[in-house]
Every structure is written in C-alpha cells, then in structure tokens.
Amino acid sequence: MKFKLLLLSALAATSAMAFEPKEDPNAITPEGVRGGGGVGPDIFGYTGTDSNSGACTSQFIDITGTGANIITGDDAGAPVTLGAPFNFYGTVYTDLALTTNGYISTDVTDAGPDLSNDCPLPATPSTGGGARMYPLQDDLITNGGVYYEYFPVCPRPSDTFVDTLGCHVVQWDGVEHFGGGGEVFGFEAILYDLSWEIVFVQGTGNPEAGSGSTTGIQNDGATDGLTYACDTAASVPASSAQCFIHPNPDPAALPPILPVPTNNKVMLATLAGALGLIALFLMRRKAII
Incomplete structure (x- = not known):
C-alpha cells in the first residue's frame, strides 16, 4: 500500500428567496479577491492550496454513470444522506443539501435559490444559511444534474493522508451560466472520510473561469471561512483543483509510523x-x- 505525504424531500423556499433577482450575465464584474496558491489558516484552522502547488491533484471522478442524480434545473436544491459522517468546521454531519447553483449547505432545508455568489468569505448568504462549501457558486443552470456517490475507497487518493480513505463525490454536470450563450461545463466536490479533506475539481469549458463566482468554504453563522477565489478573472481555470485541509483529522487517516x-x-x-x-x-x- 502506498502512502502520500502528511498535511447533505427539498423544501420550498420563502417568497423572498423565490424572487431573488437573476444576475445579469452581461454585467461587468469588478475584480475581487483571490487567495490562490496557499490560503489560510482561517480561525478554525483550515488551510488551502491548489493544483499549481503540486500537492493537490486535479484528478476528476466522473459519477454520471454510477451516482444518484439528486437535483437538476435552475435555482433548485435537495438533501442527500451521506454514505458516512463528515466533519466540517468541527461539527459532524450525516446529511447535506446539494444545490444547482454550485454550493453545498449543511442546512438540509436549503432549496437552492442562492444565486448571487457570496464573497469574499465569510459572508452572510443572501438567502439560506448553514455552513457551506463553494466549489463554484454562481447563477447556474445545471441541465445534467447534481450527482452524489459514496466510495468506501476513493478513486482519487487523498493528497495528504492515507490513500485508502473513503470519499463522497458531488458532481455538477451539464452546467451553463444563466442567460446561456456559453460553454457547457462541469465541476465537483470530493469530501474525504477521517481526514475531512475537501477538494474541488474544475472540469473543462467554464467560460467565466472565476470572474463572477465564489470558490471557498465557510462555517455556520458566516463568522469564519476561507476564500480561494472571488469574482476574479482567470482565478479558477479549467482542469484545476483546490484542496482544503481540516486541522484535526482522525488519527486513523494518518500514515502509520514505519518501523x-x-x-x-x-x-x-x-x-x-x-x-x-x-x-x-x-x-x-x-x-x-
């Protein structure tokens, strides 16, 4: 066995949520924040890195043929029960809410209408709540669906812990920005057992590449978080990955001390x-x- 180096039925939204105005796809987005490379630590202790570092691989796991299609469409969301518990900001979750607008929430009542991306993080969401993971939050239409699958042994080995960890894969497929006229693309989030590592992998075809989206994580209450990218052109390129490392992994995730x-x-x-x-x-x- 080889080792690598150490280091959530959908509920209806309120009327206020339902009428959040759609973003203008032709609007010019101001330059925002991009940590890039290495970010953090935040108050809790999360740190982040990306595939440019060589310590966060951009290996994409396609589950469209094997995973469960949880939700599809525009401004939609639905809960999913995880195949194993997951620790996020020190709280263990067994269910998460998946949304078509490119984010995951620990609030299982989140019906997915938050289309105006939150940034820089931490930021109080315009709608909804809960702790959140933002692989690529934007005003998106997910035509193919948001898929979920749990693997007892992850097809993509962990970057910093033992390579036999299980993982949850959430994949956004057939995605386009609201207003259309652009390329169809995909991306995913990979959540690891025991190490609690979070990895976002960007597929090919996203024409915005970060110019109007948020990539990062934040806690429940929006008092702590890490921004990797926020409304910045070319900050989230195709075929890239962003890794977020939990400060307190389960010891079982660590490589054993070799004799x-x-x-x-x-x-x-x-x-x-x-x-x-x-x-x-x-x-x-x-x-x-």
Missing part, C-alpha cells in the same frame, strides 16, 4: 558500538595523560 528496517537497526547498533569504543579510548588516553 526501522532491520538492516538500519544493525547499522545503528554498529555505529553505537563504534562510538562507545572511541569514547572509551579517549577516556583511557586522558587518564594516562
């Missing part, structure tokens, strides 16, 4: 013996002098 090989033990014993002889020689020489 010292037998030949190394022999070498150490030999070295210790040689040093002892040298010390004895020096002591006798000093006594003679």
